[in-house]
Amino acid sequence: MVPSPNYEASRKSVDNALKLSAKRAEELAAGWIERHLVCFNPLLQPDPRRTQLSTKAASELALLCSIALRDVGSNGMHQYREWAHYLWSKVMSVEAFQDYLIANASGLPAFGLYASLRECGYEDERLRARLKELLDAGYVLFSERPPAVQLDLLHSIELGSFDHDECALEDVYERTLLSSCPSLYPLTSLDVYAITHTVFFLSDFGRRQPKVMLEKVRVYCRSAIPRLLEYYLWKKNWDLVGELLIVMKELSIEKGSATGEAWTLFLKAQEGDGSVCGPREASDEDYRELHRMRAETDASGGRDEEWKAFVERYHTTLVALLAIQTCFQGRNYAVARNWRGIR
Amino acid sequence: MEAGLFKEKACRALMRAEMWLSKFGLERAATLDVEGLSLALFGVACSIRPKQSGGSTSEGEEVIDVLAGELDRRFAASTARATLELIRNRSIIPLLAAAAAPQARQSVFGLRARLLNAWNGSGLSSKGQDRTPMERLARAVLELVAGYPLNAALPPMGDWELSLSVSPYATSEEQIIEVVAELNARSTCGQRAPSLKDTEHAFLIRSLPLWTFLYLKDRNLEMVNPLLRAMRQIRLSECEEFHHGLKYVLDAQKSDGHFGEHEIVFHVDRQEGQPRVDVGREVSLRLTVGCVWTLFDCAFPERGLFDKTDDHHFSE
Numbered sequence: 001m002v003p004s005p006n007y008e009a010s011r012k013s014v015d016n017a018l019k020l021s022a023k024r025a026e027e028l029a030a031g032w033i034e035r036h037l038v039c040f041n042p043l044l045q046p047d048p049r050r051t052q053l054s055t056k057a058a059s060e061l062a063l064l065c066s067i068a069l070r071d072v073g074s075n076g077m078h079q080y081r082e083w084a085h086y087l088w089s090k091v092m093s094v095e096a097f098q099d100y101l102i103a104n105a106s107g108l109p110a111f112g113l114y115a116s117l118r119e120c121g122y123e124d125e126r127l128r129a130r131l132k133e134l135l136d137a138g139y140v141l142f143s144e145r146p147p148a149v150q151l152d153l154l155h156s157i158e159l160g161s162f163d164h165d166e167c168a169l170e171d172v173y174e175r176t177l178l179s180s181c182p183s184l185y186p187l188t189s190l191d192v193y194a195i196t197h198t199v200f201f202l203s204d205f206g207r208r209q210p211k212v213m214l215e216k217v218r219v220y221c222r223s224a225i226p227r228l229l230e231y232y233l234w235k236k237n238w239d240l241v242g243e244l245l246i247v248m249k250e251l252s253i254e255k256g257s258a259t260g261e262a263w264t265l266f267l268k269a270q271e272g273d274g275s276v277c278g279p280r281e282a283s284d285e286d287y288r289e290l291h292r293m294r295a296e297t298d299a300s301g302g303r304d305e306e307w308k309a310f311v312e313r314y315h316t317t318l319v320a321l322l323a324i325q326t327c328f329q330g331r332n333y334a335v336a337r338n339w340r341g342i343r
Numbered sequence: 344m345e346a347g348l349f350k351e352k353a354c355r356a357l358m359r360a361e362m363w364l365s366k367f368g369l370e371r372a373a374t375l376d377v378e379g380l381s382l383a384l385f386g387v388a389c390s391i392r393p394k395q396s397g398g399s400t401s402e403g404e405e406v407i408d409v410l411a412g413e414l415d416r417r418f419a420a421s422t423a424r425a426t427l428e429l430i431r432n433r434s435i436i437p438l439l440a441a442a443a444a445p446q447a448r449q450s451v452f453g454l455r456a457r458l459l460n461a462w463n464g465s466g467l468s469s470k471g472q473d474r475t476p477m478e479r480l481a482r483a484v485l486e487l488v489a490g491y492p493l494n495a496a497l498p499p500m501g502d503w504e505l506s507l508s509v510s511p512y513a514t515s516e517e518q519i520i521e522v523v524a525e526l527n528a529r530s531t532c533g534q535r536a537p538s539l540k541d542t543e544h545a546f547l548i549r550s551l552p553l554w555t556f557l558y559l560k561d562r563n564l565e566m567v568n569p570l571l572r573a574m575r576q577i578r579l580s581e582c583e584e585f586h587h588g589l590k591y592v593l594d595a596q597k598s599d600g601h602f603g604e605h606e607i608v609f610h611v612d613r614q615e616g617q618p619r620v621d622v623g624r625e626v627s628l629r630l631t632v633g634c635v636w637t638l639f640d641c642a643f644p645e646r647g648l649f650d651k652t653d654d655h656h657f658s659e
Contacts, residue, residue: 184556185560187560230553230556231557234512234514261510262512265512
């Protein structure tokens, strides 16, 4: 252990440097995404077993683009526009991929990808009609899934401006873990993901106040979210650190210098190549299961190092970019929608 | 948990733990190693403390005679070397046991005298040698054994601080153990308020509840115990994590009186044949002693686990 000359004082000077560090981190992370763009294209995967994960990744990248492009002042706009264009032109507009999405309707990516890319200004009336038909058939809405995942679907449906009133957001929210204000001690990492995602979708990633959230839940969040952030900082689980930082911003939870400290550690976790490594808690049953699922998607049985690195890092790298977008970019949401219908 | 209710529950838990510790200690006194004997002695000393009247001899005190006598014989049998090695290696469990066991017992008196003689002859008593938190803690516990300050009072730590150059979120388990050891050294294991700089106090107020939360969430009984005692030492007994921690410790007691966590692992191990570890010695004894120390320390802070030392001599 080394002497600590002036730890508290040094923390105060962090805030100004933090914005610059975040900007550099964003550029680095964007570079990594750029170099791995083919992995976000399900149509370029050599093994069909990779298609599912690649589709999920594409949907998450599209969501990031839609959030970044909401903000006309975003410095990283150019890159986000290019990625959205890539996902639209090389993936979403390919009929075979649309057929794949429609045929696998129980999954979320169909509506998520469509809605996010629509937010970025892309539209396809024929695909929209097919998705509406799917929605009207009822299966998609009433297929059984955890409440936080159902909120994800409802968010996409809302974002896509589909008419629906069969499944109320309030009803789903009342069944979420967050609405019960659970004790923090027994929460697993998957539970915490359920909490962060509930906030993401209720607040439309910070664009609105989550009105269905009762005051007692807000009070709970003001103490619970910073504590969980500290826990995952200590665990070096950068995936949840990023998500919890976003939640703090979305719920306007202020923790002053502690938030700055969390950001400093989070940004330091970035690798030289720009990626941020995902959780590696071998002892945690949840992550063993997550890794098992991811490993199953790896058709090469671990031989393909690039794909393996992508699987381990893409989500946390996207979370880092989303966190930077959410917490450091001024939000004014003055996006003028410019539909680029192609059919 | 309301303080009176906690004290009542802690008392009952200590009584049940005494039964397990006494049975374990008596059954295995001849085969336990020095640290195991010391743990059992320390555990029994902690668990009988609330009901010690100073008058009649309790069953627990008889167990203490057996364990302290056996420990003393072990040291005597290996001349002074094992004792010196013990002190050199700064294994504080035997020292804690000798300090906590009732001084009035002849067996304990003999054990204390042997440890102090070994210390005085070891050449470790000269000023300025105790530089690490663990070494300083060993010296502080030796002072408890002696009942008076050793010939060189606890030396200042120079530029070492109870605050770290890194964030509390980036602290390793080893660093947390060092911080708690230093706090114990400065408070002589909770006997008096520790001397702390303002920056150190601020760091501890921020870090101790956080670390306690982290280990409570991970259900790590071994780390929760020293952190709860550390929180009590700096008067953080009103904070939420402290109360959660005490409840967690109480809930960790099993029906036969021992304390444990994650015991399904050992159960499975036993089913599969030859257990890989001596669970009683390596796990149950260690955790039970940690828990009874915490319960006594937090339920009876006014009583003190160790015989009164001369505070006048301790003033720095």
